[in-house]
Amino acid sequence: MSNILATMGLSRFIENPKTNFSQLGKSLLIPLIGLLIFLFIWEIGAKNVHTSLGTFPGPAAVYQQSLTLIEEHKAERIKEVKFYERQDVRNEKKLAKNPDAKIKVRPYTGKPTFFDQIITSLITVLAGFVIASLIAIPAGILIGLNSTLYSAFNPLIQLFKPVSPLAWLPLVTMIVSAVYVSKDPMFAKSFITSLITVSLCSLWPTLLNTAVGVSSISKDLQNVSQVLRLNWFTHIVKIVLPSAIPMMFTGLRLSLGIAWMVLIAAEMLAQNPGLGKFVWDEFQNGSSNSLGRIMVAVLVIGFIGFLLDRCMLFLQRKMSWDKTVVLR
Amino acid sequence: MSQPPQHLELTKVDIDFPTPNGPFKALQDINLTINKGEFVSLIGHSGCGKSTVLNIVAGLYQATNGGCLLDGKEVNAPGPERAVVFQNHSLLPWLTAYENVELAVKQVFGKSKSKAEMREWIEHNLSLVHMDHAMDKRPDEISGGMKQRVGIARALAMEPTVMLMDEPFGALDALTRAHLQDSLMEIQKDLNNTVIMITHDVDEAVLLSDRIVMMTNGPAATVGEILHIDLPRPRDRIALADDPQYNHYRHEVLTFLYEKQRTPDSGLSSKKKDEATLKVATGEHKPKAKGEDKAA
Ligand SMILES: Nc1ncnc2c1ncn2[C@@H]1O[C@H](COP(=O)(O)OP(=O)(O)OP(=O)(O)O)[C@@H](O)[C@H]1O
Ligand SMILES: [Mg+2]
Secondary structure, X not given: OHHHHHHOOOHHHHHOOOOOHHHHHHHHHHHHHHHHHHHHHHHHHHHOOEEOOEEOOOHHHHHHHHHHHHHHHHHHXXXXXXXXXXXXXXXXXXXXXXXXXXXXXXXXXXXXXXXXXXXXXXXXXXXXXXXXXXXXXXXXXXXXXXXXXXXXXXXXXXXHOOOOHXXXXXXXXXXXXXXXXXXXXXXXXXXXXXHHHHHHHHHHHXXXXXXXXHHOOOHHHHHHHHHHOOOHHHHHHHHHHHHHHHHHHHHHHHHHHHHHHHHHHHHHHHOOOOHHHHHHHHHHHOOOOHHHHHHHHHHHHHHHHHHHHHHHHHHHHHHOOOOOOOOO | OOOOOOOEEEEEEEEEEEXXXXXXXXXXXXXXXXXXXXXXXXXXXXXOOHHHHHHHHHOOOOOOEEEEEEOOEEOOOOOOOEEEXXXXXXXXXXXXXXXXXXXXXXXXXXXXXXXXXXXXXXXXXXXXOOOHHHOOOOHHHOOHHHHHHHHHHHHHHOOOOEEEEEOOOOOOOHHHHHHHHHHHHHHHHHHOOEEEEEXXXXXXXXXXXXXXXXXXXXXXXXXXXXXXXXXXOXXXXXXXXXXXXXXXXXXXXXXXXXXXXXXOOOOOHHHHHHHHHHHHHOOOOOOOOOOOOOOO
16 A cells, blocks of 8 residues: 555555644645645636537536546446347256257447446557567667677667557558458457557667666676676676666556557547547537536546556566655 | 787776866786686786786777787677776676675686585685675675675685786775785685786785785876795795795885885886896796797
8 A cells, every 4th residue: 555655646645644734734735735726727718618519528527528428437337238048048048948959159349438438448559569669678688788780670660669559550550451351359459559660669768768778788787797698698697688778667667658559549540449430429429518528537547657657667676776866 | 020920918008088078098018928727917116008008908998009919819798708807896796795796706606616515615615705694784784804705705706717806805804805815816726817916015026916006196007017926835924924935025115115116207208218128137047937038
């Protein structure tokens, strides 16, 4: 618990609850005032923006929409449960009549709710991020250890790093539909497309930072390794990785942030399930509630991005050997 | 040159460091022969090239010309039989004191010692340097002197044939320093390993050494004089304080450092010759060491 609070930046209050009470007031109050001012300006501003879908939603309207979204989700779940119940009843009847009858369980195919889309996006971003890291960290170590490799690949990395996901997407989509053909695919094509796009775009910060971290190991520690005649594996595990960890995490955090941004864009553009698709669908829908619902999505996307970064920060604090560095 | 192979032999060692303004000749024509079990100190002004000499013996630097032989074999790579106590301790910051020593011990004794034996050996070496109370602390949690002591423990624990120490006691207070000097003398007597130690401390050099190698100022530094310390062992620092012989040796070193090598950029070419003749003139040659005569 205290760890979670610490990662949220609230550790000060736990350590010394009484003496720092005024400080607590201050550090809670100021962000709160900021928030209130923001809500106020939003409310005022929103009233004056008239779109073809009606007035821009203010905080209250957006809050209302978030409640609706929760309601819709609950309703959908109840429908689903009922669907399976009906199916079970039917199948039981069938079995009662004829014990040898083949029973089919058909999956429920209702419309994914907002929360389903959140889960889809989260799974996709994490899978894409893990794949990117699994490629970028070893590759970064290799490139960092070998200056020839570094000079060979650095121009390529610099070239691909700034490429926007939107440019990759058509290529990835085409390649996935051409290459990923199977009768009973384990993953949906759209999932694979999003995954690869996310990985491709979020690879670079981890790759570069790992490479830089590895190549800037202090000469002294390299000397120690040489005098001890550590074999390459021990050298990497005991010397290279630990000293590259701070840089590596800087890269990982950047990567995860990029992965999350890229994913939403990819989902919007390619109509792949997820939060991006939710936003796009609402936009296409064009009902009077759409703007409010999109605004909820925007806030949720921001909040999830923030939480992902905090998780990485928490991990970074756990893994960091240098406790003197203030990580934020 | 028809003698049996010496224990440790540096012959005609030059080293050029590449710099943006062309090569920088840090050492020129270093000749030095060291016997097994000998304790040799390197002394000289800052920046003259003492660490460079040590690094060449360690195998971390390659001489541009000439080379280093250990028991007849050319030294061209570092190895644990030539343990180094680095000038800036060089502990791995993510490992505790214990783990830092453990890494070295596993590397050297991983096959010959059992786990329990290794544990005992690590703890023994840490207690030799009075660090057993802070075994589980990381380098950033201990003082500079403590780090230095862990570095010494790490080198001692490797039981090296040649121990290379770069100002090992530089960051220590007088009391700890005296204690560690005494331990070092004892350990060295027991193991009979060869020690090359860099120091700026004249008393330390005279107290510990069999020979003191005094280096001229850089660039193109070389061996200026070599002083044999013929004091009986075990040596006792308090008894020696009044010993005329001891004070004579101190005087010799001080004269070299503060009169002969006072000017930082002393021209070398002529001076080197002077010192070589001076060395012969002072009748310095002892039967024990033969190789340090300039071969040229
Ligand atoms: N890797 C290097 N590249 C270039 N020049 C170097 C390198 N290492 C040492 N030098 C130069 O060689 C000279 C000798 O350096 P060295 O570190 O051996 O001095 P030192 O006698 O150990 O000094 P100190 O007592 O201050 O430790 C210095 O002028 C230094 O600038
Ligand atoms: Mg030095």
